[in-house]
Amino acid sequence: xxxxxxxxxxxxxxxxxxxxxxxxxxxxxxxxxxxxxxxxxxxxxxxxxxxxxxxxxxxxxxxxxxxxxxxxxxxxxxxxxxxxxxxxxxxxxxxxxxxxxxxxxxxxxxxxxxxxxxxxxxxxxxxxxxxxxxxxxxxxxxxxxxxxxxxxxxxxxxxxxxxxxxxxxxxxxxxxxxxxxxxxxxxxxxxxxxxxxxxxxxxxxxxxxxxxxxxxxxxxxxxxxxxxxxxxxxxxxxxxxxxxxxxxxxxxxxxxxxxxxxxxxxxxxxxxxxxx
Numbered sequence: 389x390x391x392x393x394x395x396x397x398x399x400x401x402x403x404x405x406x407x408x409x410x411x412x413x414x415x416x417x418x419x420x421x422x423x424x425x426x427x428x429x430x431x432x433x434x435x436x437x438x439x440x441x442x443x444x445x446x447x448x449x450x451x452x453x454x455x456x457x458x459x460x461x462x463x464x465x466x467x468x469x470x471x472x473x474x475x476x477x478x479x480x481x482x483x484x485x486x487x488x489x490x491x492x493x494x495x496x497x498x499x500x501x502x503x504x505x506x507x508x509x510x511x512x513x514x515x516x517x518x519x520x521x522x523x524x525x526x527x528x529x530x531x532x533x534x535x536x537x538x539x540x541x542x543x544x545x546x547x548x549x550x551x552x553x554x555x556x557x558x559x560x561x562x563x564x565x566x567x568x569x570x571x572x573x574x575x576x577x578x579x580x581x582x583x584x585x586x587x588x589x590x591x592x593x594x595x596x597x598x599x600x601x602x603x604x605x606x607x608x609x610x611x612x613x614x615x616x617x618x619x620x621x622x623x624x625x626x627x628x629x630x631x632x633x634x635x636x637x638x639x640x641x642x643x644x645x646x647x648x649x650x651x652x653x654x655x656x657x658x659x660x661x662x663x664x
Contacts, residue, residue, distance in 0.1 A: 455513035455514045455515040455516075456514050457511045457512070457513050458512045458514065458517055459471065459489050459511070459512045460489060460510070460511040460512065461490070461491070461493075461494045461510070461511075462489060463488075463489040464487050464488040464489065465487060466487070468487055468488065468493070469484075469485045469486070469487040470485075470527060470532065471489075471493070471497075471520075472484045472487075472496075473485045473527035473532050473534070474521070475493070475496045475520070476534070477523075477527070478500070478523055478524060480497075481493065481496040484534070484535055485532055485535065485537075486535065494510040494511075495510070497509075497510050497511065497512055498510040500516065500519075500520065501516055530631060533560070533631075534630045534631055534632075535575075535630040535631075536560065536574075536575020536576075536630065536631075536642055536643075538560060538561065539559065539561075540556065540559050540561040540563055540570075540573050541556060541559045541561075543556075543563060543565060544556070544661050544663045546589055546659075546661045546663075547563070547659075547661050548568040549567065549568065550659055551565075551566050551567075551654075551655070551658045551659065552564075552565045552566075552658065552659045552660070553612070553614075553620060553654065553658065553659070553660045553661070554661050555576065555620075555639055555660065555661060555662045555663070556663060556664075557578060557585070557587070557664050558664055560578075560631075561574070561575060561576060562574050562575075562576045562620065562639065562641065564653065564654070571653075572646060572649065574641050574642075574643050574646045574647070575641075575642060576639050576640060576641055577623065577626045577630075577631060577634060577635060577639075578634065578635060578637075579637035579638070580634035580635070580636075583634075583636045583637045584637065585618060585635070585638070585662060586615050586616075586618060586637070587663060588615075588661075588662060589659065589660070589661050590615045590659070590661075590662070591614065591657055591658065591659060592612050592613065592614050592654055592655070592656055592657065592658045592660060593613055593614065593656065593657075594611075594612075594613040595612050595613070595651065595654070595656065596608070596611045596613070596619075597609065597611075597651065599611040599619075601617075601636075603617065603636075604636060607624065608621040608622075608638070609621060609647075610622045610647045610648060610650070611638075612650075612651065612654055615660075618637045618638050618639070619638050619639070620638070620639040620641065620647075620650075620660070621638055621639075621641065621647070622640075622641050622642075622644050622647045623635065623640035623641065623642060625640075626640040626641070626642040627642040627644070630642070639662070
């Protein structure tokens with residue numbers, strides 16, 4: 389049984405649904421056959437991607453500035469000397485300190501950097517320096533001048549006249565002076581606690597270019613004797629180990645070229661002053 393007016397109601401309902409869903413109502417075909425009355429185009433379940441603009445794109449993070457380089461190969465001075473002393477404390481450097489940033493210092497810095505995941509530049513930058521400071525203590529005077537090179541103090545008043553080998557135990561230096569003028573200054577090492585270098589005013593009484601100790605059977609080249617068996621002379625051990633060792637009372641010089649020049653200039657009878 390057909391209910392009058394029902395198709396109209398259905399058509400109105402379908403039209404409303406089509407309006408809501410974005411569909412299209414198809415009329416009956418000309419051949420009298422009815423096609424599907426409604427084609428529904430469902431809305432997409434994915435929202436369209438928003439269009440990115442310059443304002444909505446996040447800005448790239450600025451690159452961190454490279455750490456500032458403090459010292460590198462070829463530099464010299466007290467800062468480099470402290471660096472070398474601290475590298476010795478952590479066993480990355482075994483020579484020096486010399487106060488000059490040489491190839492050995494560069495290799496030591498590079499090794500220290502690599503061990504701690506830092507760029508292996510071999511240059512001492514602020515980041516590397518802070519890491520090294522945290523691992524070491526401030527070096528004392530003799531750590532800074534382990535191999536010599538420390539500045540000399542004002543000369544003893546007894547050194548200001550004549551020709552004098554002016555030797556200072558406090559600063560570990562020997563100054564060759566003529567009439568109050570310093571001609572040459574070298575680093576020196578002294579006797580140990582049980583064989584101390586004598587202090588006082590002496591005279592050079594004997595020179596022996598290729599001397600060998602008759603007591604210890606050790607070489608003492610460029611020896612200039614001033615008190616018994618004590619002499620100023622070149623020391624292979626001082627050149628190799630610095631202040632890690634000591635003499636049997638002699639005044640050791642580690643710079644062979646300097647002691648050779650001194651040996652050529654110093655005369656028998658020249659004064660020797662040894663003081664604290």
